[in-house]
Amino acid sequence: MKIFQVALGILAAIGGFVDIGDLVFNVSAGATFGYQLLWVVVIGVVGITVYSEMCGRVAAVSGKAVFDAVRERVGFKAGLGALVSSQVVNLMTLTAEIGGVAICLQLLSGLPYRWLIVLAGAALVVVVWVTAFEWIERIFGYGGLCLLVFAVAAVKLHPPWGAVGHGFVPHMHTQSPLLYAYFAVGLLGAAMTPYEVYFYSSGGVEERWGPKDLGLNKVNAIIGYGLGGFLSFALMIVGGALFLGQGVEPEFLGTIALGAEVPLGQIGLLLALVGILFAVSGAAIDTLFSGAYNLAQFLGWEWGRYRHPRGAPRFTVTWLVLLVLALGVVLTGVDPVQLTEYAVIFSAVALPLTYIPILLVANDRTYMREYTNGRIANVLGVLYLVVIMVIALTAIPLMILTNVGQN
Amino acid sequence: MTRYIAACLLAVFLAGCNGGTVDRHALKRDAEKVGSLATEGGLLAHDVSSGASTSSFARVHAGELSRAAADLQDALATRPTSPGIEADVRRLAKLAGKVSAALERIHRHPTDRGVAASLRPPLEADARAADRLAK
Numbered sequence: 440m441k442i443f444q445v446a447l448g449i450l451a452a453i454g455g456f457v458d459i460g461d462l463v464f465n466v467s468a469g470a471t472f473g474y475q476l477l478w479v480v481v482i483g484v485v486g487i488t489v490y491s492e493m494c495g496r497v498a499a500v501s502g503k504a505v506f507d508a509v510r511e512r513v514g515f516k517a518g519l520g521a522l523v524s525s526q527v528v529n530l531m532t533l534t535a536e537i538g539g540v541a542i543c544l545q546l547l548s549g550l551p552y553r554w555l556i557v558l559a560g561a562a563l564v565v566v567v568w569v570t571a572f573e574w575i576e577r578i579f580g581y582g583g584l585c586l587l588v589f590a591v592a593a594v595k596l597h598p599p600w601g602a603v604g605h606g607f608v609p610h611m612h613t614q615s616p617l618l619y620a621y622f623a624v625g626l627l628g629a630a631m632t633p634y635e636v637y638f639y640s641s642g643g644v645e646e647r648w649g650p651k652d653l654g655l656n657k658v659n660a661i662i663g664y665g666l667g668g669f670l671s672f673a674l675m676i677v678g679g680a681l682f683l684g685q686g687v688e689p690e691f692l693g694t695i696a697l698g699a700e701v702p703l704g705q706i707g708l709l710l711a712l713v714g715i716l717f718a719v720s721g722a723a724i725d726t727l728f729s730g731a732y733n734l735a736q737f738l739g740w741e742w743g744r745y746r747h748p749r750g751a752p753r754f755t756v757t758w759l760v761l762l763v764l765a766l767g768v769v770l771t772g773v774d775p776v777q778l779t780e781y782a783v784i785f786s787a788v789a790l791p792l793t794y795i796p797i798l799l800v801a802n803d804r805t806y807m808r809e810y811t812n813g814r815i816a817n818v819l820g821v822l823y824l825v826v827i828m829v830i831a832l833t834a835i836p837l838m839i840l841t842n843v844g845q846n
Numbered sequence: 847m848t849r850y851i852a853a854c855l856l857a858v859f860l861a862g863c864n865g866g867t868v869d870r871h872a873l874k875r876d877a878e879k880v881g882s883l884a885t886e887g888g889l890l891a892h893d894v895s896s897g898a899s900t901s902s903f904a905r906v907h908a909g910e911l912s913r914a915a916a917d918l919q920d921a922l923a924t925r926p927t928s929p930g931i932e933a934d935v936r937r938l939a940k941l942a943g944k945v946s947a948a949l950e951r952i953h954r955h956p957t958d959r960g961v962a963a964s965l966r967p968p969l970e971a972d973a974r975a976a977d978r979l980a981k
Contacts, residue, residue, distance in 0.1 A: 546906050685973075686977065691910055697890065697893075700893055
């Protein structure tokens with residue numbers, strides 16, 4: 440198996456799965472409910488694996504990425520609703536990720552935040568413009584692996600492993616059931632962020648996957664997102680072991696890094712900050728491309744990161760405009776961590792708009808020939824349709840009722 | 847239907863705002879926040895004093911914790927309160943100011959282990975005081 444192809448999955452996992460949303464929600468969930476919500480991460484990981492595998496398979500067999508399929512399957516009007524909502528969520532996420540990059544750079548360098556926002560934007564343009572995509576995969580994918588320091592920190596904090604194990608069994612010991620439900624929805628929304636699937640399936644089309652790559656698609660989805668899930672467990676365990684007992688409410692990215700500093704000292708802090716920097720930078724690139732992919736695919740433009748910018752000018756202009764818009768919003772002083780919470784909740788609301796068309800296409804023989812969903816894929820696909828509908832319908836009411844998790 | 851949903855959202859929003867008055871629930875939440883900031887400040891002070899942090903991280907993170915505590919102080923010092931809790935609210939405002947000032951010192955002296963070591967016990971005491979107000 441080509442190791443560089445597997446790197447696509449690792450990038451999607453670290454840069455996509457573990458993004459600022461996962462960092463914020465997993466550590467906060469641990470700090471609020473200990474290990475009780477670990478089971479939700481498992482559901483989220485299986486969900487994103489099912490969704491990505493379907494999207495990758497559709498891309499490999501039909502050559503259509505998500506928004507190609509959405510427009511063809513549900514038509515222009517309904518598809519336009521899905522596009523607009525996805526783009527709004529994408530922009531919110533991109534803004535939060537860029538803010539996260541700037542905060543990380545500030546925690547590492549001590550330089551002024553606003554200058555670092557501009558520097559982060561310029562660096563993203565340079566990296567995307569001059570770096571071959573294979574190198575972007577390697578740089579951010581492997582740099583993000585520094586986040587494994589949170590797994591070491593989790594072990595070093597000596598959590599009660601019995602309670603950790605019990606966390607994988609659904610249960611609820613709390614006087615705040617609404618807050619528990621809000622965090623459950625947020626964790627699912629953070630794990631199943633749609634932009635990573637758009638990025639993944641578009642990558643499959645660009646790399647000209649065919650039916651022979653279906654095995655690779657399955658391995659990418661399972662290993663890539665499994666690794667992301669492992670890191671989510673570690674983050675929640677750190678939150679539970681270090682912050683819950685002391686009553687610390689993580690409201691800053693610095694607090695998350697402190698979770699590695701306290702048990703591991705300076706080296707833990709530096710690895711955590713570098714890991715967060717690479718993970719949020721990778722996620723910023725994913726969201727940037729996802730926004731451009733979505734629009735270009737929906738409107739039938741030339742698109743692709745492997746093309747020279749002049750070979751797909753409207754695609755290039757789209758990601759540049761998205762970047763400028765996101766930079767403009769970050770420069771207003773909006774708090775990236777708070778924005779992340781809104782982005783995750785709204786992405787949960789928008790999720791069915793692209794999930795349902797993909798589920799339909801994955802069962803459509805005219806697109807998929809003999810590669811339609813099998814029985815297991817369909818059982819899981821329908822099960823997750825129910826889960827996604829429930830979180831989409833409850834996300835905003837829970838956000839209002841809990842005052843965005845402040846109870 | 848749209849108007850009905852908008853009215854519901856507005857009602858929930860206004861209920862959440864509670865007209866800007868600090869009631870018992872808001873006092874508890876804000877005391878927990880002050881306690882959280884003080885505890886985190888204590889952890890940071892411990893790491894700075896033992897050389898486990900970096901100067902950039904200590905300076906930046908202490909600065910943002912200090913600002914958050916100062917914002918709470920400003921809000922708690924001026925907002926109207928429900929009857930019977932005004933003294934506790936103003937006490938919490940002072941405590942938030944104290945926490946903010948301690949964190950500001952770490953922000954200004956991120957490499958000074960002595961300063962950090964001297965700030966850890968008062969920050970921990972402030973966290974306990976905030977916990978008592980939260981209860």
